[in-house]
Amino acid sequence: MERIPILKMGDFLLVTIQVDLYDQLAENLESDLVNAVKKHNSKGVLIDISSVSIIDSFMGRILGNIGVMSRIMGAQSVIVGMQPAVAMTLVELGLTLTGVATALNVEKGMELLRSKILLSEGQSYDHDNNTE
Amino acid sequence: MIMTTILNKQDFVIIREQDVVPFRNQVKDAAVKVGMGILNQTKLITAASELVRNLLKYGGGGTVEIETVSNGRENGVRLRFSDKGPGIKDVDLAMKDGYSTGKSLGLGLPGTKRLVNEFDIQSTVGEGTTVTIIKWKNG
Amino acid sequence: MEDNSTQILKEKKDAILELWISKQMAEDSYFNAEDQKEDSEDFANAFLSALNESNIDDKDAKGFEKVHDILMGISVSRAKRGFSPRETGVYMFTFKEALLEILSKDVSDPVKLYEDSLKISKIIDNMAILTFEGYIKGREDVISRQTDEITEISTPVIRVWDGVVALPIIGTLDSARTQVVMENLLQQIVETGSTIAILDISGVPAVDSLVAQHLIKTVSATRLLGAECIISGIRPEIAQIVVHLGIDLSNIITKSTLASALQTAFNMLQLEVHKKKGNFINN
Numbered sequence: 001m002e003r004i005p006i007l008k009m010g011d012f013l014l015v016t017i018q019v020d021l022y023d024q025l026a027e028n029l030e031s032d033l034v035n036a037v038k039k040h041n042s043k044g045v046l047i048d049i050s051s052v053s054i055i056d057s058f059m060g061r062i063l064g065n066i067g068v069m070s071r072i073m074g075a076q077s078v079i080v081g082m083q084p085a086v087a088m089t090l091v092e093l094g095l096t097l098t099g100v101a102t103a104l105n106v107e108k109g110m111e112l113l114r115s116k117i118l119l120s121e122g123q124s125y126d127h128d129n130n131t132e
Numbered sequence: 133m134i135m136t137t138i139l140n141k142q143d144f145v146i147i148r149e150q151d152v153v154p155f156r157n158q159v160k161d162a163a164v165k166v167g168m169g170i171l172n173q174t175k176l177i178t179a180a181s182e183l184v185r186n187l188l189k190y191g192g193g194g195t196v197e198i199e200t201v202s203n204g205r206e207n208g209v210r211l212r213f214s215d216k217g218p219g220i221k222d223v224d225l226a227m228k229d230g231y232s233t234g235k236s237l238g239l240g241l242p243g244t245k246r247l248v249n250e251f252d253i254q255s256t257v258g259e260g261t262t263v264t265i266i267k268w269k270n271g
Numbered sequence: 272m273e274d275n276s277t278q279i280l281k282e283k284k285d286a287i288l289e290l291w292i293s294k295q296m297a298e299d300s301y302f303n304a305e306d307q308k309e310d311s312e313d314f315a316n317a318f319l320s321a322l323n324e325s326n327i328d329d330k331d332a333k334g335f336e337k338v339h340d341i342l343m344g345i346s347v348s349r350a351k352r353g354f355s356p357r358e359t360g361v362y363m364f365t366f367k368e369a370l371l372e373i374l375s376k377d378v379s380d381p382v383k384l385y386e387d388s389l390k391i392s393k394i395i396d397n398m399a400i401l402t403f404e405g406y407i408k409g410r411e412d413v414i415s416r417q418t419d420e421i422t423e424i425s426t427p428v429i430r431v432w433d434g435v436v437a438l439p440i441i442g443t444l445d446s447a448r449t450q451v452v453m454e455n456l457l458q459q460i461v462e463t464g465s466t467i468a469i470l471d472i473s474g475v476p477a478v479d480s481l482v483a484q485h486l487i488k489t490v491s492a493t494r495l496l497g498a499e500c501i502i503s504g505i506r507p508e509i510a511q512i513v514v515h516l517g518i519d520l521s522n523i524i525t526k527s528t529l530a531s532a533l534q535t536a537f538n539m540l541q542l543e544v545h546k547k548k549g550n551f552i553n554n
Binding site for chain 1: 149150152153156170171173174175177178181182185240242243244246247
């Protein structure tokens, strides 16, 4: 059974989606991710969708689910690399994915995750790395 | 519906969710053949994805006809989704934004309609539903 | 056995061609013999070979497809060479006249002559319509190309700072234009890696609920990519209209000038502008 690989990068988990997510695969991803967050005590989940060319309402729901599940498990999540055509289609469909944090690419996604984590831990984000 | 000529026709049987991905690829091929740009391709395939999932979820499976058509000015892709499922009791209600019977986001049909140029739905309770959509190359 | 009409026409092909050319010359004082003769011969040959007893009354018959293609080619090339639509239409009508005149010489039964003339008329009239359609399509292609150029020119995306792009929108914002603006903007955001986009609407004459909807869609799409949108250039009248129409822009950052939008962008990026010691340097 095909499963989407989840990479551990320090405190973060990186998921790169490159294939079309059909039902079974999506369900597996959800449970794999939640288990991985617990196992590694991850603070952040980064989902790279730069290779995904179609997001329908099913996939949109999965992405939303992953966001909520991660948060419940104590991890922040961010989705990166959405293609312009996909964004425009989602907007037309009426799926604005509110509640899902987004970033342009992996690098910016990690920055966002770090600041979200600091915020959630009650610290303010200071470029000079001084915490208040 | 505007008068159309059929340039190419293909039938697809949808029974299980594994049929969805190959089906989407066929739709993409048709869109590419017609010369559709990336944005319109994305809209068409996304609409097709929505409708094919409905086919599986509510219609118990069915068939999809993929046709490349022409209205005399430009080419386009027409998709006809037919099932022999329970049918939709109130089509107007289903087309209203926010309507939902399943656990979907309640945005299925009206949202899908916005992605395409022509949208037609015929449904009879107890007999089945047929949804036909057309996306023109520059639509 | 009396010859049927299509056979007669096929046999008299040369006579038809000659008659047709002479009619064309009569209509058109600028008739260029060599050029036109070749075109006319191609068409006449194709038409007469395709015509037969079974398709004489079917203008949409498959056999005529090739003839239509040749005709379209002639029509488009004539449009490019400056022929008027009338001239191209007359091209078909003189052909019809030639056909019917030749036919009338050899078909003795008036009823049969009338019936077959009607059928041939239908076919040729249909072809005449095709030539008009070809001409119009040529013009529409020109208009569409020009429209694309205008659209591109009127929505430039400007990199005002590292990570900040500005989009001054000039003119009415309808749904077609919004698509183009959005595509352009999103593409630029990805390419430049910008996280803030400033949409300046001071050049948009009228803002109603539809335009507001288009702006909101653009903002939503930008956010999905991971960037933020600031709308600037809000004139006082627009603020009034927005409130009176009950449009909800509470989710969007709006500023009255591009300058203040830029200031906000700097704040969001944790950037500050400091004055260096010294006076204005003019190179």
